[in-house]
Amino acid sequence: DAGVIQSPRHEVTEMGQEVTLRCKPISGHNSLFWYRQTMMRGLELLIYFNNNVPIDDSGMPEDRFSAKMPNASFSTLKIQPSEPRDSAVYFCASSFGVSDEAFFGQGTRLTVV
Amino acid sequence: KQEVTQIPAALSVPEGENLVLNCSFTDSAIYNLQWFRQDPGKGLTSLLLIQSSQREQTSGRLNASLDKSSGRSTLYIAASQPGDSATYLCAVEGGKLIFGQGTELSVKP
Numbered sequence: 001d002a003g004v005i006q007s008p009r010h011e012v013t014e015m016g017q018e019v020t021l022r023c024k025p026i027s028g029h030n031s032l033f034w035y036r037q038t039m040m041r042g043l044e045l046l047i048y049f050n051n052n053v054p055i056d057d058s059g060m061p062e063d064r065f066s067a068k069m070p071n072a073s074f075s076t077l078k079i080q081p082s083e084p085r086d087s088a089v090y091f092c093a094s095s096f097g098v099s100d101e102a103f104f105g106q107g108t109r110l111t112v113v
Numbered sequence: 114k115q116e117v118t119q120i121p122a123a124l125s126v127p128e129g130e131n132l133v134l135n136c137s138f139t140d141s142a143i144y145n146l147q148w149f150r151q152d153p154g155k156g157l158t159s160l161l162l163i164q165s166s167q168r169e170q171t172s173g174r175l176n177a178s179l180d181k182s183s184g185r186s187t188l189y190i191a192a193s194q195p196g197d198s199a200t201y202l203c204a205v206e207g208g209k210l211i212f213g214q215g216t217e218l219s220v221k222p
Contacts, residue, residue: 043212099144099206104157
């Protein structure tokens with residue numbers, strides 16, 4: 001398996017634009033996680049899914065953020081409208097179960113100018 | 114609310130030294146603890162996972178221990194090498210994975 005695949009690797013966008021980040025988890029994994037990493041706050045869990053169902057979205061910072069998992073092999077994280085303070089590296093991770101070993105993608109570096 | 118703390122924040126050692134990284138957590142009700150490595154500009158690589166019922170795990174030159182009752186874990190790296198230079202993160206799983214801020218390790222040749 002190629003591991004967790006995220007796209008794009010880098011995204012630069014203007015404030016107010018919509019941004020969509022994509023993630024393909026490892027085949028067979030039932031849990032998927034979205035994290036945000038910044039220098040100030042470290043790694044923060046935004047939301048996680050189990051069997052395509054959102055279980056905990058308490059980390060989603062605002063209504064501008066939304067995440068979907070339409071099937072077991074694809075998830076999106078959308079920010080609309082984007083703001084400069086959203087600039088960060090966004091990671092997607094997957095695991096067999098919520099408490100199993102987690103595998104991370106390479107991340108998407110988002111810059112909002 | 115679970116809080117994870119890693120000490121030290123940064124560490125610089127000469128090649129060949131054995132070293133210990135520390136991780137503490139406030140809520141002992143965890144399923145497991147994972148240690149990750151992150152190279153600059155890269156994703157996280159899982160190094161070791163210790164289930165809550167286990168005391169330690171070993172992989173090559175790495176040994177991780179877990180004392181759940183005291184809320185502590187250590188990552189021991191033997192005979193450090195320049196290639197070990199990276200940020201090391203611990204994370205505890207108690208329903209969701211909560212990360213510490215990491216220890217930035219630099220191994221000088």
